[in-house]
Amino acid sequence: MNLPFTSSRHPPSTANEVLTCNTLLKQNGDNSGFKSHLISELISRTYFHNMVTHLLEAAFQREVYTRMDNDEYMNGDILCEIKLNILKEFWGEEFEIGDDAGLIWMRQPHYYMGPYPYTYSAGLTIGTAMAKQLEENPDEVVETWLETLSLGASMSAQELAKL
Numbered sequence: 001m002n003l004p005f006t007s008s009r010h011p012p013s014t015a016n017e018v019l020t021c022n023t024l025l026k027q028n029g030d031n032s033g034f035k036s037h038l039i040s041e042l043i044s045r046t047y048f049h050n051m052v053t054h055l056l057e058a059a060f061q062r063e064v065y066t067r068m069d070n071d072e073y074m075n076g077d078i079l080c081e082i083k084l085n086i087l088k089e090f091w092g093e094e095f096e097i098g099d100d101a102g103l104i105w106m107r108q109p110h111y112y113m114g115p116y117p118y119t120y121s122a123g124l125t126i127g128t129a130m131a132k133q134l135e136e137n138p139d140e141v142v143e144t145w146l147e148t149l150s151l152g153a154s155m156s157a158q159e160l161a162k163l
Contacts, residue, residue, distance in 0.1 A: 014123065018127070019134060054116075059090070081102060087101050
């Protein structure tokens, strides 16, 4: 599968977030409260939100597309039921999930325009790898990274990863 890289924002913003966090961690190494805050922000905003949210959106998409491929009837109530079931299965019985949580599928229409959750995950992965490479070998990587950024969203995720 050759997924289009629908958003050029993800690798650059993720790489920037990781580089900024790591720089601040190095500059404030002894301040454990600040260090905890930075790590918490990176995990909760960059990784947890983006990875878990988009994993759940991908599961929702897969179920909806499977039903559509089977010519099953679809309406808002059914979409809410699918989303609620995915949330309950993912979080398990440890969390109380209200019936209104099924409405979450409506909050971001762009999640359902093509394989968005998959390209988002690819972008986060590429951005994280680039941040690591930029920190470890900046002289060898900067020019390639700048060239990659200049391409915008013109490449598939696989092509971008190879570059």
